Amino acid sequence: MSNSIKLTLNIWRQANRHAKGRFETYQPKDLSTDMSILEMLDSLNDEMIAAGKEPITFEHDCREGICGTCGIMINGMAHGPDRGTTTCQLYLRRFKDGDTLVLEPWRAKAFPVIKDLLVDRSAFDRIQMAGGYISVNVGNAPEANSILIPKDVALEAFDAAVCIGCGACVAACKNASAMLFVSAKVGHLSLMPQGHPERHDRALNMIAQMDAEGFGSCTNTLECSAACPKEISPKWIQRLNGEYIQAATVTRR
């Protein structure tokens, strides 16, 4: 096979939340450069099952970069070396024959490891619950075109709204801060006129929940944005800071 490739994998194995993890080394057979990283793990798992060993646990679903389920550290980089790419979209043609890849789970206090490469990201759901919505009941909505939104505003809000909730920003940050994730949601909703009535509470409540979950604080190293598969810009963090100061100084309650 002309597109075959040989790789050595050092993969983090951890039996459960409390177990002490360790790296194990694997040399999977029959790899092709047209395989994605996850297909490589599928194939290794098939080999391990046939040999009576315990396969590697890793999370994934859509395998096209949109659901936000996949995500591992590849050689110390969240989602691997390519910009704007999720783990599931990373193909082995990106690597050289004979390379060694180190595969680890996201590491952050607020994302505890559950098993092998699988982590618990439910903290993101709780942040969303704290205010990542517009309070409109079904049946209350006005005619859609009665709310005019300039094209550039809609496009800008969309740029923030594409966040897939993968957590790479947290994993890439030395402080394990969730500011990029939070700022994307706050930014999207506060730019849209529909989101204005609740913008102050939203910013305050989501940030309070982020802190309560044990995410670190932001020191502007911008590693988050570099790792983000949707290339969410760090400008949203600046906007969030502005939003927060405004909210904290306006005494509405």
Add this chain to the structure above:
Amino acid sequence: MILDPRTPSGPLDQRWAKAKEEMRLVGPINRRKFKVIIVGTGLAGASAAASLGQQGYDVHCFTFHDSPRRAHSIAAQGGINAAKNYQNDGDSTWRLFYDTIKGGDFRARESNVYRLAQNSANIIDQCVAQGVPFAREYGGTLANRTFGGVLVSRTFYARGQTGQQLLLGAYSSLMREVHEQRVKLYTRHEMHDLIVKDGVAQGIVTRNLMTGEVEAHTAHAVLLCTGGYTNVYYLSTTAMASNVSATWRAYKRGAYFGNPCYVQIHPTCIPVSGHYQSKLTLMSESLRNVGRIWVPRTPGDKRHPNDIPEAERIYFLEERYPTYSNMVPRDVASRNCKEYCDKGHGVGASGDSVYLDFREAIAKEGEPTIRSKYGNLFDMYHKIMGEDPYKQPMKIYPGPHYVMGGLWVDYHLMSNIPGLFVLGEANFSDHGANRLGASALMQGLSDGYFVAPYTVSNYLANKMNTQPLSASDDVCKEAIDNTRNLIDRFLKAKGNQSSESFHRRLGKILFDKVGISRTKQGLQEAITEIQALREDFWNNVRVPGDASYVNQELEKAGRIIDFIEFGELMARDALHREESCGGHFRAEHQIDGEAKRDDDNFAYAAAWQFNGLDKEPTVHKDELKFESVKLTQRSYK
């Protein structure tokens, strides 16, 4: 048994209003006394949970995903239809209704489809109010694009990520209800069984995927919003964990399965590159707005596509269907692609692909415009294929994408088991034998926001002063044991093959024999092969680990054995339907290469009843009456 679809009578455009007026209500102070279980948090489940939560019911919502936002709806790309007629191009509720029922090759219920078209406009209002950032024009109004099978622009979109934006809207509404403690959310919980007592659905059995705990949850009503089963083909455009288990296990408890053989094979997927490939990636139908489909005129022409001159290309859809050209419905496009590949014109390594070419559109509209509308799709293609579609045509290939079949439901979206409602792709109701693009998102949200809130309330109103079944009732124990026994059987299997390897084999049988084109002989072979595969599975599968903690192989094994059992029913349904309609193409029944329906004998939805795994199921007929439209041979020429 005669199935009662409970469709209201009277003029088509007044049926839903009349039905709503006649429905019973539950007063606000009593709603909290009713417990409702919702399985699934895709567009259908999240919208239903948010709506019923807002009304004040005690809603319990389950998903096997780690977060409701991961549901497969997130991956929908192209858009959502609504009869707003913002483009002033002749659209109306009637026209959306007519396009949908014709697109479905006259195999859906008029009343359901009309209601869907009526609800469509409200869906857009609701989503905009939630902050969904739809594409807009310079004046600030909403923008539209065109999808296949229609002659108007009625599709609303958010670049190539419409499903993501709609789901995040529904998810945010759901999370607000969770915050308000009106909805209790159970993530990483997989439904394994339906609890039925006295012929009424009363709860579910779940396995907590983190702790392995198997438990019964009971309620006054159960809503399955568990998505479609396209993943039965292994290689499909759906997410890896999409499955049939919830609906299949409900079928084994007596719910009828509607039209299991109606599957949509989508013409524009990225081709398969090797045996290790785990899924297909869709290239949205919206690309056919700007892309032209062609193959080389000379079979086996190996030149680079950019070196093949105009005169040596066949733009076969444009030639054969001048009115709709590249925008014919998916089933028609897929069959034509296959036909040309079978004749040797196919391109790509295995000769099973055709070109989708953007050269003209890029020259006319400029690369930046194309990038702003379709950039993410082009990037996705580039990453997977390692070829730049701005510079050379895409290679595309037909792949299983959507299922019109699902559990049988009446006009209230209730199955034949009282108390069991089925919403979204999991039911069979609105798309007949073929779904038009951008109509699934519409249906999921219509079911969840605007239908179930009425019909579920109506059902609950009759249950006043009743308690949910006790979780220690014998039927709950029996259902829990049933689940535990199956888990034990997996763990005790002594083979050495992964369950995934059986899934691949199943997919191949189905794609070859229950795929784009089907024959009597092929279907009979498929049934025998699938039965043999099921036996082989139990003899040779290995499910490592145990059931007391996270065990992904155990999760997969359960989903795959259900697919194997279900695949046989698909083939049986396809075998029994001696006609061609929409996505179901029986090679024996065609005129000039187009599907030939048999309205005298098959104008019904087939609802299958389970009689035991090794016994033939019974088919019940839900006769379709067409009072408002005339049945015609579908033509897109």
